[in-house]
Each structure stands twice: as structure tokens, then as C-alpha cells.
Amino acid sequence: MLEVGLKGHQEMTVTDQFTAKTMGSGVMDVFATPAMLALMEKTAFMSVAEHLNEGCGTVGTRVEIEHVASSxxxxxxxxxxxxxxxxxxxxxxxxxxxxxxxxxxxxxxxxFIIESEKFQEKTNRKLEQ
Known part of the structure; x- marks a missing residue:
């Protein structure tokens, strides 16, 4: 059951594939903002995944973040x-x-909570238009 207060936690190590230079978000060999964002989305997504009804998932719709220090x-x-x-x-x-x-x-x-199959079908219909 979903409840306010649910917490999530994820870990990773910065490798070349997650640098600003490699990801195209800058020229430095530091942890890229897009990689940090992806980790934040994954952490939120995974924290609620097991609490959703069968056949449901979530999709990201809004992000407001600050990247305050380099790694x-x-x-x-x-x-x-x-x-x-x-x-x-x-x-x-x-x-x-x-x-x-x-x-x-x-x-x-x-x-947003979505019905996974229905969401995918609706998205795929864009190819038919």
C-alpha cells in the first residue's frame, strides 16, 4: 500500500559512462547531471514499485533539481x-x-501511476498516425 513517508535508496559508482563529457552535458570528467537525475528517478520509481497494484507502474512527469557539487x-x-x-x-x-x-x-x-499495458499501447498508437 502506498503511504506518504515511503523511502527509497540506491547506490552507484561514477564511471566514465556517467561523466558529463561522455553523456554530452559538458566537457568535464565528473558525474553528469543527467546521470544524477536518472539515479534520482530510479530511486523514486523503485521505492514504490512493489506497493502498486498488479499491472501498474509509474512514469516520471516533473523534476526540479539542483546539482550543487561535483563528484x-x-x-x-x-x-x-x-x-x-x-x-x-x-x-x-x-x-x-x-x-x-x-x-x-x-x-x-x-x-504518475499508470496501467502499464494500456499506457504502452496508447504510446505505440502514435506510430500509426
């Missing part, structure tokens, strides 16, 4: 999420990312 290749990154609001099918999360030296990113993320 080098080889550093471990952790991400925590907390479900702060349930508004019908809309879920609102607080997300924070850390490296071993402290906070590197924070913000909010919204996801």
Missing part, C-alpha cells in the same frame, strides 16, 4: 527518496544525492 570518477554516489505527497495518481518525492564528501544534489520529482 569524480571512482566516487560512490548514494541517493535517497521520500514520498512526500499522494494526490490521486500523482506521487511527489523529495530526492537527495550524496557522494562520500556530502550532498551533491537535491530536489523534487513527480511521477
Amino acid at each position: 569524480p570518477i571512482g566516487m560512490k554516489i548514494t541517493c535517497d527518496s521520500e514520498l512526500t505527497a499522494i494526490e490521486g495518481r500523482k506521487l511527489v518525492f523529495k530526492v537527495e544525492a550524496y557522494d562520500s564528501k556530502g550532498l551533491i544534489g537535491k530536489g523534487t520529482h513527480e511521477r
Whole structure:
């Protein structure tokens, strides 16, 4: 059952594939903002996945984040999420990312509960138009 207060946690290590240079979001060999965003979305998504009805999932619809510190290749990154609001099918999360030296990113993320098969079919119909 979904409840405000549900928490999520994910970890990863910065490798070359997650740098700004490789991801095309900059020229530095540092943890890319798009990679941090993906980790935040994954953390929120995974935190509620087992609490949804059979055949349901969530899709990301809104993100507001700050990337406040850089992290080098080889550093471990952790991400925590907390479900702060349930508004019908809309879920609102607080997300924070850390490296071993402290906070590197924070913000909010919204996801909507969807019926997975129906959502995919509707999306695929775009190809027929």
C-alpha cells in the first residue's frame, strides 16, 4: 500500500559512462547531471514499485533539481527518496544525492501511476498516425 513517508535508496559508482563529457552535458570528467537525475528517478520509481497494484507502474512527469557539487570518477554516489505527497495518481518525492564528501544534489520529482499495458499501447498508437 502506498503511504506518504515511503523511502527509497540506491547506490552507484561514477564511471566514465556517467561523466558529463561522455553523456554530452559538458566537457568535464565528473558525474553528469543527467546521470544524477536518472539515479534520482530510479530511486523514486523503485521505492514504490512493489506497493502498486498488479499491472501498474509509474512514469516520471516533473523534476526540479539542483546539482550543487561535483563528484569524480571512482566516487560512490548514494541517493535517497521520500514520498512526500499522494494526490490521486500523482506521487511527489523529495530526492537527495550524496557522494562520500556530502550532498551533491537535491530536489523534487513527480511521477504518475499508470496501467502499464494500456499506457504502452496508447504510446505505440502514435506510430500509426
